[in-house]
Amino acid sequence: MSLRPARLRPSDLLRLGGTGLSARPLRAVLSALGIAIGIAAMTAVVGISASSQADLDRALAALGTNMLTVTPGQTMFGKESNLPDDSVSMIRRIAPVLSATATGAVDGAHVYRTDRVPVAQTGGLGVLAAQLDLLKTVGARLADGIWLNAATARYPAVVLGSDAARRLGNPPTVFMLGRLWSVIGTLDPVPLAPELDSAALVGWQAAATYLGFDGHPTTVYTRAVEAQVEAVRGVLAPTANPQQPNEVKVSRPSDALAAQRTANATFTALLLGLGAVALLVGGIGVANTMVISVLERRAEIGLRRSLGATKGQVRTQFVTESLLLSLLGGAAGVLLGYLVTGLYSTTQSWPTVVPLWALAGGVGATVVIGAIAGLYPAIRAARLAPTEALASA
Structure with missing residues (x-):
């Protein structure tokens, strides 16, 4: 055994x-x-x-690695084109897009401290109609006051960019097209959208009612899933303007992403x-x-x-x-x-x-x-x- x-x-x-x-x-x-x-x-x-x-x-991420901007280009005849009124809502339907908002330049409106300032002395300050979700998308913060809401966006209320507030005195006053506007807030500098620093931001409806705004967005700010930024960029132009995608300019991905x-x-x-x-x-x-x-x-x-x-x-x-x-x-x-x-x-x-x-x-x-x-x-x-x-x- x-x-x-x-x-x-x-x-x-x-x-x-x-x-x-x-x-x-x-x-x-x-x-x-x-x-x-x-x-x-x-x-x-x-x-x-x-x-x-x-x-x-x-x-x-705070520098906007996933943010793209859409602006109107030129027509085949060299004229300035327009983005459709529903371009923002169409962009929001893109699956990887997290948020989209817009501003619209109000032509013919200028910002003055009082009605006694000469017309030619605009100070380089522009007027932008702003959608209510602008702050969240561009990462802007309030330095003082409040942001536009569903009520104030309908009336002569304005939020000033940091540079605009500095130029218009302390406290700042705003006079536009024969009307004194109430300054309800001011912004800190916005690194992702420096054009907002020298602008007076008014509600979309108020701009149409008091300033003759035509309703066309001139800059659409878009936040997308970071891994899909390049893919989103490829479809933004035909989404924003399906009929004339060649008349749309889309920014390239941020250098911060690279x-x-x-x-x-x-x-x-x-x-x-x-x-x-x-x-x-x-x-x-x-x-x-x-x-x-x-x-x-x-x-x-x-x-x-x-x-x-x-x-x-x-x-x-x-x-x-x-x-x-x-x-x-x-x-x-x-x-x-x-x-x-x-x-x-x-x-x-x-x-x-x-x-x-x-x-x-x-x-x-x-x-x-x-x-x-x-x-x-x-x-x-x-x-x-x-x-x-x-x-x-």
Whole structure:
């Protein structure tokens, strides 16, 4: 009758591997700490870089990476064309478009501080009819007062751009076409639409009623899903003016969008390189620890082999120890790296961002590296003959 060696259950392997580590707690702690520091460095670098990238993305988004403008071009005879009255509503139907709004230049209307200012002294200030959702789309903010609403947009009420408010005195007064208009608000400078800074903004209906506005939008501001900006740009002209798309001008995507994508690619390459170096260092540490462990535990290995342990069981024991050591170090490193990222991001007023792949990948990669690093010491331990191991003890 042939004798078969007893099989080790997974629970037996975990207990055996844990016993090997707990027998030398200081060495296990120091080895796990070495792995943890490497993984914490990788996680912190990835997290800090990702947080910095998120802050950069936020800053670039504020510069209008996903905003396009539509304006009327010229007819084939060289005359100024017009956008259809329903061009804004048609643009809003484009699926990737998040919002669309418009302003319309009011020809023949000029802004004066009082009715005693000479007609020729317009100060370069224009009058624009504005739709109510203009502020949200262009990212404008009020410096004082309120924005136009459904009520004030019907009456002689005006909101001034930052430059216009400065030129018209403190407090500013507005006189247009023989009527004094109520200034209900002023804007901060608008980086995405600087033409608004030197304009007096009135309601769409009030412009038609009091200033003879013809209702045609002259600038349509469009926000689109960032990944679809180029695709939206390709269909804006035929959507805004289906009959004469060649008479529509569409701005090109912002330079900030190209800068954002370049930064994303650079960050990705940097993170991959740093992660690979950190994992390599961690793997070397695990391999070094396990090799030393095999050398110091030759007597134990010989005794186990003499009592009937197979080469496969000895090999599995040391691989299990390596896996447990790597898992402990990886988990501690990920936690430490996350805390360092949160602390540093808070001091810099950044959003704390640690990619999920960095957390899961940090632990998973250490386990894989630990298995690979522990394989050679495990094979070496399994190859020791019982008599040789006991004799050298």
